[in-house]
Amino acid sequence: MELEKIQEYVKNQLSDKRYYHSKCVMERSRELAEKYGADIKIAEKIGIAHDVAKEMSEEEKLKYVKDNHIEIDDIERKNTSLLHAKIGKDICIKKFGFSKSMGQAIANHTTGNKDMDIYSKILFIADRTSKDRNFEDLEYLNELADKGIDEAVLYILNKKIELQIKKRAPIHINGIIARNYILEEII
Ligand SMILES: [Fe+2]
Numbered sequence: 001m002e003l004e005k006i007q008e009y010v011k012n013q014l015s016d017k018r019y020y021h022s023k024c025v026m027e028r029s030r031e032l033a034e035k036y037g038a039d040i041k042i043a044e045k046i047g048i049a050h051d052v053a054k055e056m057s058e059e060e061k062l063k064y065v066k067d068n069h070i071e072i073d074d075i076e077r078k079n080t081s082l083l084h085a086k087i088g089k090d091i092c093i094k095k096f097g098f099s100k101s102m103g104q105a106i107a108n109h110t111t112g113n114k115d116m117d118i119y120s121k122i123l124f125i126a127d128r129t130s131k132d133r134n135f136e137d138l139e140y141l142n143e144l145a146d147k148g149i150d151e152a153v154l155y156i157l158n159k160k161i162e163l164q165i166k167k168r169a170p171i172h173i174n175g176i177i178a179r180n181y182i183l184e185e186i187i
């Protein structure tokens, strides 16, 4: 599906604030695709669509995974906000005709995962550095992103894991798997 149609669909699913975030992630994804030599249109489509399932209710999400035979684990069942990634992937593949790699970027955007390709990495960074975000380490993170895409992904993974530790919250295993994978990529 073309970008304008995807935008229209996403706009109808989300609040103004979340749609604005999605547009900012799309813009940031375009910049990163230019920087790293990836396909700009593909990165933009992934960026605008990544949170398409973010505002479904807990009930809707659990029904969606059941109806569409999506496997979920105990941590996702308890923390259903994580589920918008897997559901988003499914919607994007079925409704927008996303490729497997594009869908996987959406599935990977909350925790990270092994085998993250360029589009998974671009979305992972764009979601943390879009202009609607105001993390105090933004400048530092953008410097890292200039040095290398994997350094920036590693930094974000570390921050996400640190936050879970601070909150005494469970760490999703895919975050650990992603971190081990990126460390291997950097070596
Ligand atoms: Fe998200």
Ligand SMILES: [Fe+2]
Binding pocket: 021, 025, 050, 051, 127
């Ligand atoms: Fe997001």
